[in-house]
Amino acid sequence: MADIQTKPGCPFCSATAEKGFNIVWEDEEYTAFKDRSPASAQHILLIPKTHIDSIKSLHQTDVARAEKMAEIGHSILDKLEVSQDKRRMGFVIPPFNTVNHLHLHVQELPYTSWLKSLMYRVAPGTGGNDKDFSWFVEVEQAVKILKKGQDVSVFAC
Template structure:
């Protein structure tokens, strides 16, 4: 049990973890990597540039639900560090630009990441959403938990992008535990 707790708190990597820094691993089996390589026709791509691609979620939880991914395989938000803050800021900017096309008021926008092990695809993906959610169950998948004391976020399996940027900018890691 201590190993699982260490992994959830971000002190250990899951056994299948592959680092983008070392280039270890074969990511041909990653379904989201297909959005910018082999399986493009399977995605409803709505925006793209040299570094990122955005597509509609296949099972949307909200009125509008887009996935924004980098065109390099990064497994999750737990793999990010301070050097990735610039990338996250760019993702946030792109997310707002996409939401502008839906004329979504700022008060109905939500963007963030699920934190492992509470995610289904092993590729970093920013949920870009226009609320309301389609159901209470769907809403519960994306909890916003404010931080307390010196923490940016509380105990939660979801981190909003602004929280993630502030956590990483302090040189800390994003975990389920308060950080």
């Protein structure tokens, strides 16, 4: 079993069915559960069992982790029969996230309201950047940024 490190008081470090989480997928290193306040028909959060504060905590050495999370997210959406063109997966960037534990939003589009869609707005990169100013980064954008040795932030990167 993986060496799991948790943070006292972190609600996601104790994400279990016994604690009221609707678990949809789990292995030794990751857990996926339904979002308690979904922005779309299918809205799942995928977390590492080891506590990591956020996407801002990841670096070039964490590319494989981000890629693995994307792979798991796609597998979950495959099982839910969500078509490729209706998928959105990404991370909310602090200080705009609600829980300080790395979590990948695995979603089926469309969003339930235009207001919820604002939270997950994708800002494609321009001028050599992989993303522009936004508080959400798609998982593929995050992987590209990390591979270049850059940190993911709200600002263009």
